[in-house]
Amino acid sequence: METTRRTFLIGLTTLPLAGCGLGGQQQGGGAVTGEIKGEITFQTWALKPKYTDYVNGVVEAFQKQHPGTTVKWVDQPADGYLQKVMADASAGSLPDVINVPPDLSFPLAKKGQLVNLDEALKEAKGDYLENAWTAFEIPGKGGCYGFPWYLNTGPIFYNKALFQQAGLDPNKPPTTFQELEQQAVQLAQRTKVPMLAQTPTIVDFALYGVKLLSDNGESFVFNEPKGVEFLETAKRMYDAGAFVPEALTQNYTGAGAKFMAQQTALQPGSAYDLGKFKTDAPSLYANIGIAKPITNTGHAAMFLHGVSVPSSSKNKPTALAFGRFVTNAENQLKFAKLATIFPSTKGSMNDPYFTTEDGTDEARVRVAAAKQLGDAVNYTPVQFSSQMQETLRQQVADVMLGKKPAKQALDETVAECNRLLK
């Protein structure tokens, strides 16, 4: 009996150990050829129920164009999307085509879990805007790991009524970082209303002209003098009351909510936000000012989504064909007209929808954004993980609170980011 019990206990201990801990990885690569047929699964990020008809239409059109194919569409809610991708990636069971932004594609690509489109489908590159294609490359290493899908960029929105109360010209919003500081200080002094609800993010550093990464993409370098100068500017603004107190802990959604509640005067946004102001904050919408984004680089920031094909897919030819089909000019244009987004395919932005104004604010923002996207840059380095974002946010908060000088905070952030990068 004792032996049986011991055997059972040993079994109990070794059973989980056998299957856990140090798992393997899959490597992908090489040109992919083969017949386009059979079943694939396509996973999107929170497109149901608003865009159900659109996606079903795309799926049906693909199946019609390629008889013998079946595309199973699964939509995952935004909450927990990351966890779902992570769980599937760990288990080696990612769907055949997945919707991911560049920063999500990077860790997967680094582990060899995504098909390199530069090798598998070279000819696709010519279909897309160069800056969108580049956004899915691993800096310094090359290789593209996602078909660029929809893009967004945006103006800055400001509250004209609050500007007026502070004695600022409501038709002259800040166009440079210097003007932003001057106007924010004036606003805070005269109305006690903070200008901003979020302390600088990595994108803000890039827009200020700070070099984020080394040329080979192997280390972060934003602790350079310009980075320190920018953070010191932000510190001066914080001391003058230009940020809401919650800026030290706030994420983007929280910052947007403060602007909508008219507790801050300026907020970067996108064409999508304008519609939200119209329905959710009509009194703000009545006073909304729209201006070009503030940048020292001459380029606006771009945000984008893409679709990638995991190397674990058992039907790569069909998955690649579908990924390219979903993101082709025709389908992207249709999608852009439904949602407030922009296509990443070459020439699509020449459509009159993106070039002609009809007197509405929506059209004005859309046309301006489309123009801006021509040379916009995805400033969020794909290597910049959520842990790195958190580190930057915490160090920036310490600078704002006067706990450490800007230089020390940036040195520590860069050191931690470089450690995480390895």
Next chain:
Amino acid sequence: MTHRPYTPWLFLLPGLAVVLMFTMFPFLNMIVLAFTDADALGGGQFTGVDNFLRMTQDPKFWTAVRNSFLYLCGVVPPLVLLPLLLAMLVRRKVPGITFFRTAFFTPVIASAVVVGLIWTWLLDSRGLVNNVVETLGGTPIPFLTDSTLLLISAMLVTVWKGLGYYMIIYLAALANVPNDLHEAAQVDGAGPVRRFFSVTVPALRPTMVLVAALSAVNGFRVFAEIYLLSGGSGGPGGASTTLVMLIQQTGTGLTGEVGYASALSLILFIVTLGLLLITLRLNRKEDAL
């Protein structure tokens, strides 16, 4: 009818399978991973005690440990005493007392997220509480943007949310205190205060130790309150981060450091186990008395 030795195991099998799959397997996996540099997408090499050595050098770890212990010290005394007073109040048989019992218990069943959001709206720099403060001529209090006040605010929410639960435990225990003890004390001339300290408290001591243990373990493992009140950031500069929040920040996401997060979890487990062992020892001493 012959008795086969494995028959009891057959009855246990379904439950055992669930425990093995969802408790034992993750637990043992965590122990294995604590000695590796594994990340969220698998892989990882055995690194010995590197993760534990890193902890000793990691200021975030020490901040988290300090905050978790502060939290424990902040919530245990009120959660041992206040529910007891509340239980003594609501056990009285007066009309409408059921309403109060239900009202005190409501926060327990409310979702942690809902509770967190309500308190965030209340304590925000432009929230209800600060509006009242400003109306009365005061300056806004940085409940959510000062690392110390954020911890205290979160403790307040934990105490508020836990009151009802521990009140129920005390109500059950109070029902078992023999009434004749109170009557005897009253005959001897003891007033209500004296009876509380000389009759009620000694009779409830084991329950109080249990409540202290439960609230200490829950306090040390606090997550939802701090996470929600700090907008997921752990306070300005991460100065209000607790151990569980640090584990979440370190180990989640596609780039999560699962190895290091597992090592942190192992430490959390050891401390929690230590707290329970202390309670067990205290209980034994009680029994010996």
